Amino acid sequence: MRSCDVVIIGAGPAGSSSAISLARLGYSVVLLDKEQFPREKLCGDFINPSNWPILRALGVDKEILARARQRVTGFRITTVAGDQAECPLPLTSAEPFGLGLSRAALDHILVEKAQGENVTVLQNCRIKRLTREDNPWHLEFDRAGTIETLRARMLIGADGRHSWVAHHLGLTRSADMRGRAVAFQLRLQCRGGFGDRVEIHLFPGGYVGLLGLGEDMINLCLAVDKDRLPDDQPFTRLLESRLPLNPHLKTILNRSEPAGELRSTYPVYFPPRHSYSDGVLLVGDAARVNEPVSGEGIYFALKSGLLAAETIDAAFRAGDFSAARLRAYETACRSEFRLRRGVNALIRTLIYRPALASPLIRFSVKRRRLLDSIVRTVCLPHAAR
Ligand SMILES: Cc1cc2nc3c(=O)[nH]c(=O)nc-3n(C[C@H](O)[C@H](O)[C@H](O)COP(=O)(O)OP(=O)(O)OC[C@H]3O[C@@H](n4cnc5c(N)ncnc54)[C@H](O)[C@@H]3O)c2cc1C
Numbered sequence: 001m002r003s004c005d006v007v008i009i010g011a012g013p014a015g016s017s018s019a020i021s022l023a024r025l026g027y028s029v030v031l032l033d034k035e036q037f038p039r040e041k042l043c044g045d046f047i048n049p050s051n052w053p054i055l056r057a058l059g060v061d062k063e064i065l066a067r068a069r070q071r072v073t074g075f076r077i078t079t080v081a082g083d084q085a086e087c088p089l090p091l092t093s094a095e096p097f098g099l100g101l102s103r104a105a106l107d108h109i110l111v112e113k114a115q116g117e118n119v120t121v122l123q124n125c126r127i128k129r130l131t132r133e134d135n136p137w138h139l140e141f142d143r144a145g146t147i148e149t150l151r152a153r154m155l156i157g158a159d160g161r162h163s164w165v166a167h168h169l170g171l172t173r174s175a176d177m178r179g180r181a182v183a184f185q186l187r188l189q190c191r192g193g194f195g196d197r198v199e200i201h202l203f204p205g206g207y208v209g210l211l212g213l214g215e216d217m218i219n220l221c222l223a224v225d226k227d228r229l230p231d232d233q234p235f236t237r238l239l240e241s242r243l244p245l246n247p248h249l250k251t252i253l254n255r256s257e258p259a260g261e262l263r264s265t266y267p268v269y270f271p272p273r274h275s276y277s278d279g280v281l282l283v284g285d286a287a288r289v290n291e292p293v294s295g296e297g298i299y300f301a302l303k304s305g306l307l308a309a310e311t312i313d314a315a316f317r318a319g320d321f322s323a324a325r326l327r328a329y330e331t332a333c334r335s336e337f338r339l340r341r342g343v344n345a346l347i348r349t350l351i352y353r354p355a356l357a358s359p360l361i362r363f364s365v366k367r368r369r370l371l372d373s374i375v376r377t378v379c380l381p382h383a384a385r
Contacts, residue, residue, distance in 0.1 A: 004028040004120070006312060007139060007152035009165055011037065011121065013298050014284025015158030016110035017305030018312075020058050023117040025313050030150060031114055032122045032141065038108035042185045042263040044209045044221045045102055046072065046198050046295035049095035050381045054302045063109050069214020070100035074197035075375050077361055078248040080204065080354065085364045086197070090376040098198065098295075098379070100213045106298070122148075130155075130168055132279060135321070154312050154321060155280040158305070161265065163273075163286035171274040171282060179267015181206065181223045181352070183292065184235050187260035190218045190252065200293060200351075201249040202358070203242050204228070207293060207351055208249060217259065218252075223268045223292065225352050235262055268292065269348060275333065276326040281308045287333070288341075291348035294378045296340060307332045343377045 006022050008015045011033035019031040047055075047064070055061040076086040089098060115121050122143060129140040132155075139150040157165025166172050194212035201208045205228030209221040222238065230237040244250040268291065275287035284301035311329035315321050350357045364371040 002030065002120075002148065002150045004030045004150065004152050005316065006030075006154045006156060007032065007137065007150055008156040008158050009033075009127065010157065010159035010163075010284075010286065011111050011114070011123075012041070012107055012158060012160060012284060012301060013110060014286070014301035014305045015156065016107070016114050017054065017058060017302045018156055018158065018283055018308045019114040019119045019305075020110075020117050021306055021309035022312060023114070023119045025309065027312075027316065029114075029119045030122060030152065031111070031119050032125045034125055036123045037111045038104040040102065040104045040261070040263075041107070042183065042221075042265050043103045043297070044185075044211055044292060044295055045100055045213060045219045046209075046211050047099040047101055047106065048295050048299055049089060049091060049098045049379045050296070050299050051302060052095045053381050054299070054306065057306075058110070058113060058302075060109050060113050063113075064099065064101065064106065067105045067109065068099040068101040070196070070212045072098035072100055072196055072198050072211065075199070075371075076197050077200045077202070077371075078246060079202045079358045079361055080246050081358060082247050083358060083362050083365065084248060085361050085371050087368060087371050087375055089379050090372070092380070095380060100211045100219070102213060127164065130165075135279070137279060153279070154315065156308060156312075157280060157282040157286045158284050159286055161270075161285040161289050163282065165280070166273050166282055166286050169277060169280060171277060173271060173273060179270050180225060181268040182226050182229055182234075182266045183221060183223045183264060183268045184238075185219065185221045185263045186235075186258055187213075188218045188220055188256040189259040190216055191255040192216070194218045194252075198295065201243075201246045202351070202354055203238075203246050203249065204354070205242065205352070208243060208246075209293065209295070210252065218256065221292065226266070235264070275330050276323055278323045278326075279321045281311065281326060281329050283308045288337075290341065290344045291351065293347055293351055294340075294344050296344065296378060300337065300340075303336060304333055307336065339377060343374060347374070
């Protein structure tokens with residue numbers, strides 16, 4: 001049987017950032033994922049400039065810069081009526097641009113960094129059993145056809161929005177499965193390229209996010225109110241008849257061809273889960289998701305991973321893994337994310353209601369300060385605002 005201080009289930013940005021931080025603090029860490037890396041995943045692929053301080057601290061900034069083909073320096077939002085507002089991203093010398101980079105590349109860089117910090121990374125693992133008796137966690141999993149077992153003092157659930165850990169340990173809320181919107185993602189080959197902006201285009205029932213990835217490749221993500229989703233071949237019908245109602249989007253779609261696998265997920269948003277219990281923390285999407293329109297999910301994942309590592313370090317020092325001690329993590333997340341989550345909740349209220357969003361977008365064409373200050377909150381780290 002393997003034994004370690006901390007086992008982390010899920011090697012996305014949240015799992016990798018907590019693994020790297022805990023390994024640097026001297027803990028033995030096992031990072032386990034059901035996939036083999038590099039692997040793709042549904043995402044808008046926008047690395048928000050707010051991530052730079054964390055990527056630098058994790059020591060992956062140079063590798064990420066070397067791999068990314070698209071720098072992002074502007075934002076544009078458009079409506080079905082043809083209105084559009086745009087602004088530059090609020091960049092500083094420390095946060096000079098955002099990036100368009102596939103999640104296959106980003107997540108693989110982070111996992112390799114974790115391996116370099118002596119984290120044991122186990123891929124292709126299917127969990128069979130998770131129990132906790134007399135403190136340590138006992139995990140049984142199938143790794144490429146072989147059953148293995150593991151014992152750990154602390155558990156981190158970093159297994160994303162459909163978190164098996166959260167469901168298995170009863171940390172979900174009943175509202176989890178009653179989301180309002182469905183998301184789709186598809187890569188497109190766009191003749192003539194796309195430029196250096198991240199773009200949001202409203203359409204009846206939802207919105208599309210577009211981002212260049214370099215070499216004429218773009219990432220299209222959309223979120224649509226599930227009550228307004230066509231019954232039959234929903235994505236094709238949206239792509240062919242609903243999205244082109246936005247004239248700006250139509251122009252881009254007219255010069256684009258699908259160039260990858262279609263992915264989807266539901267629900268897009270659900271309320272935060274209980275992120276701590278005896279001996280366990282949830283990080284990243286396993287604990288809380290945002291409306292993806294603001295492209296902050298990777299930031300929340302990385303940052304919550306760091307905050308979890310701090311709390312776990314304090315728990316080991318005190319020899320106390322009780323929920324009462326681990327609650328400090330939830331408090332730290334609330335305080336760190338309060339403003340961003342507030343702004344995101346406001347955007348979520350508006351973005352599916354064109355009758356409210358469109359006049360505001362028209363208004364922000366005249367009064368740039370409104371759009372500027374929203375983009376500033378979303379794109380700059382706390383210290384730089
Ligand atoms: C439509 C859409 C667009 C988005 N666009 C952006 C964007 O442009 N920029 C941005 O910053 N954020 C974006 N996000 C959010 C972002 O994708 C997530 O917030 C981010 O991926 C969360 O990282 P994570 O590490 O918590 O989880 P994930 O990235 O989901 O990683 C979870 C990992 O756990 C593994 N796993 C799952 N279950 C198990 C299991 N049972 N056993 C073992 N391993 C398991 C998975 O294989 C995966 O590797 C978007 C989200 C949506 C829905």
